[in-house]
Amino acid sequence: MNLTLDILGKRADGYHELATVMHQINLVDRICLTKGGAGIKLSSNSVQIPDNEENLAYKAARLMYEKFALREGLQIYLEKNIPVGAGLAGGSTDAAAVIIGINKLFALHQELNSLLELGALIGSDVPFCIMGGTALAHGRGEILSPLGEGPELHMVLVKPDFQISTREIYQAFRLEKVLKSPDTTAFLAAWGNYDMINIAREMNNVLETVSLEEYPEIAAIKQQLLTAGALNTLMSGSGPSVFGLFANQTAAKEAFMKMRNQYPESFIVSSYRKGENHG
Numbered sequence: 360m361n362l363t364l365d366i367l368g369k370r371a372d373g374y375h376e377l378a379t380v381m382h383q384i385n386l387v388d389r390i391c392l393t394k395g396g397a398g399i400k401l402s403s404n405s406v407q408i409p410d411n412e413e414n415l416a417y418k419a420a421r422l423m424y425e426k427f428a429l430r431e432g433l434q435i436y437l438e439k440n441i442p443v444g445a446g447l448a449g450g451s452t453d454a455a456a457v458i459i460g461i462n463k464l465f466a467l468h469q470e471l472n473s474l475l476e477l478g479a480l481i482g483s484d485v486p487f488c489i490m491g492g493t494a495l496a497h498g499r500g501e502i503l504s505p506l507g508e509g510p511e512l513h514m515v516l517v518k519p520d521f522q523i524s525t526r527e528i529y530q531a532f533r534l535e536k537v538l539k540s541p542d543t544t545a546f547l548a549a550w551g552n553y554d555m556i557n558i559a560r561e562m563n564n565v566l567e568t569v570s571l572e573e574y575p576e577i578a579a580i581k582q583q584l585l586t587a588g589a590l591n592t593l594m595s596g597s598g599p600s601v602f603g604l605f606a607n608q609t610a611a612k613e614a615f616m617k618m619r620n621q622y623p624e625s626f627i628v629s630s631y632r633k634g635e636n637h638g
Contacts, residue, residue, distance in 0.1 A: 378497055423477070447595055458477055475490065513611040514605065549561055562593045
C-alpha cells in the first residue's frame with residue numbers, strides 16, 4: 360500500500376513521475392508453483408482473474424521462460440486473498456511471487472537486482488513487491504530506496520463494492536488541483552523516529568483529488584474510519600481501497616468490528632514481517 364503518494368509531473372514517456380512511500384502489509388495472496396505438464400497453466404480460487412496473458416502472474420512466468428529458455432512445463436495455482444481492483448498492487452504482488460518462485464524452482468541463481476529489473480518489465484509496482492518491506496519509490500515507482508524497518512503499523516483496510524480504473528484516475532489528475540502535496544522529508548523523519556503521530560499526520564495521496572470527487576463513497580469511508588478512532592486515513596494508490604491507521608492493534612480491532620458490518624471486504628492488517636506465518 361501507499362503511505363504517501365506524490366506526482367511530480369508528466370514524463371516524456373507518458374508516465375507520471377512519482378514520489379511514494381510503499382509499505383508491505385500482511386494481506387497476502389499465496390502462489391504454488393509446480394513443475395510439469397505442457398507449457399504454462401494458471402488456475403485460481405477466484406473467478407475474477409484471467410488465466411492467460413492478461414494476468415500479471417502468467418505474464419511474469421512467460422517472461423522468465425523466454426529470458427532463461429526454460430522448457431519444462433509449469434503449473435501455477437493462485438490463492439487470491441487480496442481484493443481485485445483495489446489499488447493494492449495485488450496483480451503486481453502475484454507477478455513478483457512468480458518471478459521469485461521460478462528463480463528458486465529452476466535454480467536460476469539470479470541476484471536481487473536482476474529480479475528487480477525483470478519485474479520492472481512487467482509493471483511499475485512489481486520491483487517493490489519483489490523487494491518488500493518499506494521503500495521510497497521514484498520514477499514510475501520502480502526506482503527504490505529501502506527504508507529502515509520502522510514501527511509496526513496497525514490498520515483497518517476497507518474495499519468498497521466497486522473498482523476504479525488506474526489509467527482513468529491518472530488521466531484525470533491535474534497537478535494544479537492539488538492544494539497540499541506530501542511532505543516526503545517530514546514523513547521519512549517521522550518514520551525513522553518511530554513517531555506514529557507524525558507518520559499519521561504526514562500520510563497524503565494526491566490522487567485523492569480525483570477519486571474523492573468522482574467517488575463520494577471513498578470520502579464517506581474515510582470519515583467513518585476517523586469516527587472509529589483512526590489517527591488518519593488514506594486511499595491506497597488510485598483506490599478505491601481506504602485504510603485507517605490506528606494507535607494499536609486493540610483500537611484497530613474495535614474499528615474493524617464496526618466497519619465489517621457495512622463493508623464485507625474489510626480487513627484488519629498490519630506491517631508484513633518476513634518469516635512470520637500469515638496463514
